[in-house]
Amino acid sequence: MAARLAEEWFAICGGCEVTILDIGEPLLDLLEKVQIVHMPVLMDHKLYGQTGEKAEMEIPEAEVGLVSGGIRSDEHKHLAQEMRKKCQTLIALGSCACYGGIPALANLCSTEELLTKVYRESVTTDKNGFPHEEVPTLTDRVYALSEVVKVDLMLPGCPTTPEMVAGALTALLEGRPFPLSTKSVCDECPTIREKKAVSALRRRLEPPEFTPGAPLNQMRCFIEQGFLCNGPATRSGCGGSDGTPRCIRAYMPCEGCFGPLSEKANPMVDMMGALSSVGLDPKQISDRAASFNRFSGAGRLRPVPKR
Amino acid sequence: MGKTIVIQPVTRIEGHAKITIQLDDAGNVNRARVNVIELRGFERFCIGRPVEDMPRITPRICGVCPWSHHLAAAKACDAVFGVEPPPAGAKLRELCNSIAYMEEHILHFYFLAGADFLLGPDADYSVRNVIGVLQAAPEVARRVVRVRHMCAKMLEVLAGKPIHPQAAVPGGFSKPLAKDERDHLRKMADEALELAKFSIAFAKENVFPKYLDVVKSLGVITSGFIGTVKANGALNLYDGKLRLMASDGSFEDFPYDRYTEFIGEHIEPWSYLKFPYAKKRGAFALEDNAPGLYRANTLARLNVCDFIDTPLAQAELEEFRRNFGRPAQLTLLYHWARLIELLYNAENAIRLLDDPDITSLETRVKVTPRAARGVGCTEAPRGTLIHDYETDAEGMITNMNLIVGTTHNNAPINLSVTQAAKSLIHDGKYDQGILNTVEMTIRAYDPCFSCATHRLDGKLSVKLDILDAKGSLLDSLAN
Numbered sequence: 001m002a003a004r005l006a007e008e009w010f011a012i013c014g015g016c017e018v019t020i021l022d023i024g025e026p027l028l029d030l031l032e033k034v035q036i037v038h039m040p041v042l043m044d045h046k047l048y049g050q051t052g053e054k055a056e057m058e059i060p061e062a063e064v065g066l067v068s069g070g071i072r073s074d075e076h077k078h079l080a081q082e083m084r085k086k087c088q089t090l091i092a093l094g095s096c097a098c099y100g101g102i103p104a105l106a107n108l109c110s111t112e113e114l115l116t117k118v119y120r121e122s123v124t125t126d127k128n129g130f131p132h133e134e135v136p137t138l139t140d141r142v143y144a145l146s147e148v149v150k151v152d153l154m155l156p157g158c159p160t161t162p163e164m165v166a167g168a169l170t171a172l173l174e175g176r177p178f179p180l181s182t183k184s185v186c187d188e189c190p191t192i193r194e195k196k197a198v199s200a201l202r203r204r205l206e207p208p209e210f211t212p213g214a215p216l217n218q219m220r221c222f223i224e225q226g227f228l229c230n231g232p233a234t235r236s237g238c239g240g241s242d243g244t245p246r247c248i249r250a251y252m253p254c255e256g257c258f259g260p261l262s263e264k265a266n267p268m269v270d271m272m273g274a275l276s277s278v279g280l281d282p283k284q285i286s287d288r289a290a291s292f293n294r295f296s297g298a299g300r301l302r303p304v305p306k307r
Numbered sequence: 308m309g310k311t312i313v314i315q316p317v318t319r320i321e322g323h324a325k326i327t328i329q330l331d332d333a334g335n336v337n338r339a340r341v342n343v344i345e346l347r348g349f350e351r352f353c354i355g356r357p358v359e360d361m362p363r364i365t366p367r368i369c370g371v372c373p374w375s376h377h378l379a380a381a382k383a384c385d386a387v388f389g390v391e392p393p394p395a396g397a398k399l400r401e402l403c404n405s406i407a408y409m410e411e412h413i414l415h416f417y418f419l420a421g422a423d424f425l426l427g428p429d430a431d432y433s434v435r436n437v438i439g440v441l442q443a444a445p446e447v448a449r450r451v452v453r454v455r456h457m458c459a460k461m462l463e464v465l466a467g468k469p470i471h472p473q474a475a476v477p478g479g480f481s482k483p484l485a486k487d488e489r490d491h492l493r494k495m496a497d498e499a500l501e502l503a504k505f506s507i508a509f510a511k512e513n514v515f516p517k518y519l520d521v522v523k524s525l526g527v528i529t530s531g532f533i534g535t536v537k538a539n540g541a542l543n544l545y546d547g548k549l550r551l552m553a554s555d556g557s558f559e560d561f562p563y564d565r566y567t568e569f570i571g572e573h574i575e576p577w578s579y580l581k582f583p584y585a586k587k588r589g590a591f592a593l594e595d596n597a598p599g600l601y602r603a604n605t606l607a608r609l610n611v612c613d614f615i616d617t618p619l620a621q622a623e624l625e626e627f628r629r630n631f632g633r634p635a636q637l638t639l640l641y642h643w644a645r646l647i648e649l650l651y652n653a654e655n656a657i658r659l660l661d662d663p664d665i666t667s668l669e670t671r672v673k674v675t676p677r678a679a680r681g682v683g684c685t686e687a688p689r690g691t692l693i694h695d696y697e698t699d700a701e702g703m704i705t706n707m708n709l710i711v712g713t714t715h716n717n718a719p720i721n722l723s724v725t726q727a728a729k730s731l732i733h734d735g736k737y738d739q740g741i742l743n744t745v746e747m748t749i750r751a752y753d754p755c756f757s758c759a760t761h762r763l764d765g766k767l768s769v770k771l772d773i774l775d776a777k778g779s780l781l782d783s784l785a786n
Contacts, residue, residue: 011347013757014321015370015470021418022469024456028449031438040316040323042418044432050739052312072347102367105352117351123695123708125572125581126591159370159470203702204359205388205477206673212483250467250474250482255363257471286703287356 002032003173006062007039007093008083010069010076011103011142015159016094017041017068022162030166033173037062047079061086064172068093070100070298071143075136084149089172091153093165097145098154099259100298104142105290107301111138144298153178156235158257158295163240184261185231185238185245185254190217197278199226201285210251216244222253224278228285230256232274233267233292256294267300268292309334309735314742317341317749319419319436321371322756326745327577328728334735339728341721341749343580343756350707358387358676358698359477365694366471368711369757371414373471374407374462375687375712376694378545383694384477386564386681387702388674395667396479401545402659403465403472404685405652408544409499410458410469411688412649416506417451420642420750424514428521428747429740447509454502461495464488479671486666493660500653507623507646515643524730526638526723526748529554531585531601532610533715535686536560540613542620542651544686550611551585554596556634558611563684566693570710571599580756582718583710595722603690603715604752605644610634615647617654623647638723641751676702687712689755713754723748 009017023030037060038045047057057079065087071077084090095101106114145151153172155164171178186193198220204227210219222229231245231254238246238258247254260267271292275282285291293300309332315325324343331337349368353361362380366373378400385392392400418437422430426439434442441448459469465484466474474481484492515522531554535547551569552558561569571586575593584591584599591599601607610633615621624647631640659665676698683694690712697706727748731741 009323012322013367013370013373014755015367015373018370018414018470021414021452022456022459024459025449025453028441028452031441036436036438040318041321042319043436043438044318044743046318046432047315048313050432051737051742052314057315102364103347105356105364106348108355109351114348114351117354122350122572123567124570124583124710126574158367203357203676205675205702207481207671212668213485246468247473248467249463250472252467252473252476252481255473286701290356 002035003064004037004060004062005034005039005064005066006037006059006083006087007041007066007068008059008079009040010067010080011072011096012069014041019159019162020165023166024162026166030169034064034169057082059083059086063088064169065090066093067091067097067145070096070103071139071145071148072103073136073138077139077143077148080145080148089152090149091155091168092145092151093155094160095156095158095257095259095295098156099296100142100144101158101295104297104301105294107141107297108290108304110303111140142298147299154180156180156259157238158255161238161240164237181235181237182261183236185234185236185258188236188239188243189221189231189245189248189254190215191219191221191248192217193221193224195278197224197226197280201228201275201280202226204228204253208251216248219251223275223280226280227253228291229253230267230271230292230294233261233265233270234258235261256292259296267296309337312737312742314746317746319422319750320754320756321369322754324749324754324756326724326749328732328745330732330735334733336725336729336732339721339725339745340577341724343578343717350709353707354704356704358384358696358702358704359674361694361696361704362475362477363473368709369755370470371755371757372407372411372687372689372712374403375685375692377472377475378404379683379685379687379692379694381475381477381683382546382685383681383683383696384674386683387679387696387698388477388677388681389679390478390672390674392479393667393669393672394664395483396670396672397546398659398662398665399465399480399484399670400475402656402665403462403474404545405656405659406458406461406465408652408688409503409649409656410455410462412645412652413451413455413458413502413506415688415753416510416642416645416649417448420747420753423743423747423750424518428744432739432743435743450502454499457495458499461492464492476671478674481671483668483670484666489660489666493657496653496656496660500657503646503650503653504619507650510643510646518639522637522639525744526727526751527636528638528719528722528726529596529636530719532607532634533601533603533691534608534611535563535684535691536612541616542608542612542614544608544652546685549684549691551601552611552634553588554600554634554636563693564682566682566684566710572710572714578717580717581714583715584718593718593721595726600718600722601715602719603712604641604688605648606635606641607690608686609644609647615651617651617658619654620647620651623650638748638751641753645753676700689713689753690715711755713752713756716752716754720749720752720754723752
């Protein structure tokens with residue numbers, strides 16, 4: 001019998017759902033092995049019943065549950081608990097569900113500051129009111145899924161990769177474990193490292209040195225060229241079957257979208273160490289907290305005290 | 308007051324919304340609303356970040372149209388730094404935009420909206436989806452899955468990463484295109500063009516004639532339109548001037564950095580999403596054919612442009628206008644217009660790949676921080692997208708305003724849903740097919756409520772006092 005699959009999405013962009021489609025033709029074979037019972041982006045199962053007849057939100061029982069996005073409202077929290085209750089295995093899909101992702105940069109300021117900006121300070125907005133009817137209540141900050149319910153498997157990345165989604169689902173259906181990489185992005189990066197910076201830290205306002213068309217293993221490491229790259233403190237795996245990290249292929253430094261090397265890692269400490277070890281001064285980076293915790297703000301970023 | 312029907316979530320769209328339909332005692336529709344219930348807060352949390360990070364951060368507003376935010380952000384950065392990208396930089400950006408459009412339009416027509424037409428609005432919900440389409444038309448579905456995936460692969464060649472790309476940078480594009488890569492992409496673009504030609508022919512033969520009555524009656528409203536055109540009036544999706552058209556077809560053109568003179572945003576208490584309106588034409592009103600009411604996205608762009616500068620799409624536009632006039636108002640024509648745009652983007656991608664500039668090694672200029680304001684605008688698949696940044700002397704963001712495609716369509720979507728609900732629900736009688744037909748009016752607009760609610764527009768779980776600089780209470784908000 002096909003395994004039942006349920007998917008919910010919370011504070012999201014939809015990129016992880018598009019990544020599922022980016023599995024391409026192998027997805028068609030995978031779809032024969034699962035039966036989707038709830039997935040708002042692709043199918044019409046309704047939370048209050050098909051004609052809105054139920055009093056409570058309900059998700060059908062499923063062997064596999066996927067959740068993308070961090071928790072940003074009371075409704076997200078409630079649905080996360082409902083997903084946990086109904087799904088045998090619960091997967092956090094993408095860095096927002098795993099670590100808060102980009103929306104968790106909002107944890108750097110208070111809810112009040114956010115609201116004031118949007119309703120009172122936006123240049124085109126009429127200051128004529130404030131939404132409060134028929135809409136859910138915000139949580140005090142962005143939470144990762146694992147801060148709210150027990151998570152069985154994390155598939156990080158912003159977005160995650162088609163290979164990883166297909167690999168994890170296949171492993172799950174066959175009853176195999178799906179271990180994540182324990183290496184860093186640097187371990188899979190082909191650029192040349194000589195453990196010594198050739199430039200002081202500089203912002204990405206100019207191109208790095210590279211020979212167009214030449215293989216990446218002839219290019220010097222971004223950090224050693226003085227550009228901030230989150231590779232040393234970021235889990236590898238973004239390169240998929242190719243292996244080469246995705247941003248590096250575009251001659252851009254790693255953003256850190258696969259999140260920290262482990263659950264307990266402190267990317268701030270890891271990055272300060274990595275920069276210092278090649279002779280750079282991390283204090284020159286003015287936006288350190290948001291730069292080093294760019295995708296891991298749930299539980300790692302908090303409002304900056306006002307002076 | 309009679310019962311309230313809640314359809315939640317609205318499905319086969321991007322992001323979170325619900326429909327609340329309130330019936331009167333006789334069971335007829337008193338009021339219908341589309342409540343947008345998602346929230347994040349980009350305009351606040353981008354403040355204090357380096358402006359060159361905006362093309363990396365803001366694509367996360369939307370994973371379906373990340374390229375639109377990526378390019379609008381890069382263009383806003385160009386304006387902040389006061390630079391023009393070299394020709395290859397601008398053309399690589401536009402090429403990526405056209406490929407991303409193809410991917411998105413294919414996704415919407417076949418994967419999201421298609422099931423309503425191929426399986427019928429009344430089909431059971433368990434099969435009325437892309438899986439059902441796969442079973443009903445396996446050959447077409449396989450081809451569509453392959454070509455959409457191929458578009459993602461093309462973006463990977465150009466930019467390393469198809470979703471949440473990094474390659475558009477202030478001053479240009481980070482990765483020059485190698486000649487062998489170009490040749491490889493050129494073959495793929497040919498295959499995409501074939502699918503685009505097939506899609507519009509298929510829809511004109513098998514879909515639109517069958518649903519002509521539905522097209523003529525469902526979600527019909529009358530409005531103005533907004534879109535981007537080149538100086539000569541041709542459709543453009545990457546750059547140009549904005550054109551705001553009234554429902555009678557008259558229009559006004561303006562450079563996009565003057566958008567604040569033309570567009571206002573109204574707040575309703577029952578949606579996190581604001582309601583833009585053409586403010587020179589009077590105050591906001593949530594009424595059909597209100598003077599300030601306008602729509603964005605595919606139908607709007609085809610209405611405002613004078614012509615399309617690629618031959619196959621232009622021929623389709625002429626046929627479209629012969630059938631439906633200019634401006635065309637029927638809401639379900641958004642689907643038809645979407646397929647014409649698919650064709651334009653396939654032709655445009657080929658034109659750009661054949662341009663000798665595209666493989667130039669000069670793709671990027673160096674930029675220097677300064678205190679400035681910069682506005683970047685592109686046509687996202689869902690409509691006109693505006694990024695407006697202000698920076699300090701160090702190039703750190705001090706202020707930000709975003710107006711995204713779907714937001715322009717907030718009032719029109721609500722009016723179309725109201726029209727559909729009122730015409731379909733009588734005497735308290737409705738079923739899942741009728742409710743899905745109401746949802747079809749939303750799908751025509753291909754909304755992206757993730758994009759639209761990049762803001763953090765939340766119901767307060769605390770009381771918020773707004774004080775002026777002297778500490779006097781200006782206003783107090785509480786739930």
